Amino acid sequence: MTQLLKQIKYRLDPKKGQPVEVIHQDKVVRLSWCYSDVLYSFLGIYTLGVHCVCHVGKKESSDSQLFATKEENDDYIYYVTNGKRYRQRLYSHNYMLSNFRNYHELNELAEMTRFIDNYESFGNLINVWPGCNAHKGQFNCLDIPEVYFNNKKIKPVSHLFYKEMTDGLDLSFLDEDNKYCSMVMDDFFNMTKEEYIEFLTYINTQIESRTEHYSSI
Template identity: 30%
Template structure:
């Protein structure tokens, strides 16, 4: 499946995990989760390109402003993004956003996790960015991906320190955000190729 636009993403509710369920079973992965959440990556882009819409003194929990100041509405919420995405054309029209959407449903954008990790990632104000989450939970990351799941191909994430804190991500300039998107797509494409090779080997043994 290749998404063509931000609009299509917000109207399509099938999860990446459900779309790839047959491949996940063949890989014998438990607790699968999307690697790079589009909603999280998109929210960071909206913050960078439309900084004036959000509260001051931002650390991680970004609140939307109105004429009276910061509201309770969070940027990361599905409600805010799904209702307001049409006004964020500077992000929507980026070729790199479209490139991310094109590969969003690839098996290269799924990762096996440990119990509770997929829920925890979504609630940790890390915008579901694996670079941030795996650094925060380095012990679990080392245990799970060093002993249980060896062929997950996340070296490009673990060895990259440009995007490993929310603070770093929110300070990106627009041109740096574009580079971040390019990096994400490269990770997905590289993992996709390696995982497809494993799946083809599995098919050959059936």
């Protein structure tokens, strides 16, 4: 296995390494952040890339999730729990760990390598309110902050929470002039390869900007 694939596997496996929040615990304490969360989940952004670049997974019109399918006939892949069959979500550590080696086109993107390098940077952390990190991860938005924090149910809380925290910090995920902040999951699912790379470039730039902002702390 190449070094790049080892890095992808490492970031897809929740049992490996330390969470970004733990890696930067001292800095989180110095900033008086009571709760923190990753800004961009590797699993979420990688899952989106699998769909947009490698054209894997599909959704039903009434659902905001992507489901894995068998390539030969487009039938859903199922897993069984307690005797019941459930459709296999694409947004799954277990599924991705079993299949990530097949996504050569995504794995070889220069911006994916850049994202891997940036992922554990402090700029990929944000201050959040109690319970936000768990709720964000279960919101069927692939953990994408532009979708979560600007959802009509969440927006009043998120904009109030971050109102006094700008201090020159890049909060692009709340910027109403940012095109990604007005997009819903279908818009992300319908991205072309080129649009996904553009989004990944934006993510990397934002993480790098935030890392630089906090470099003196």
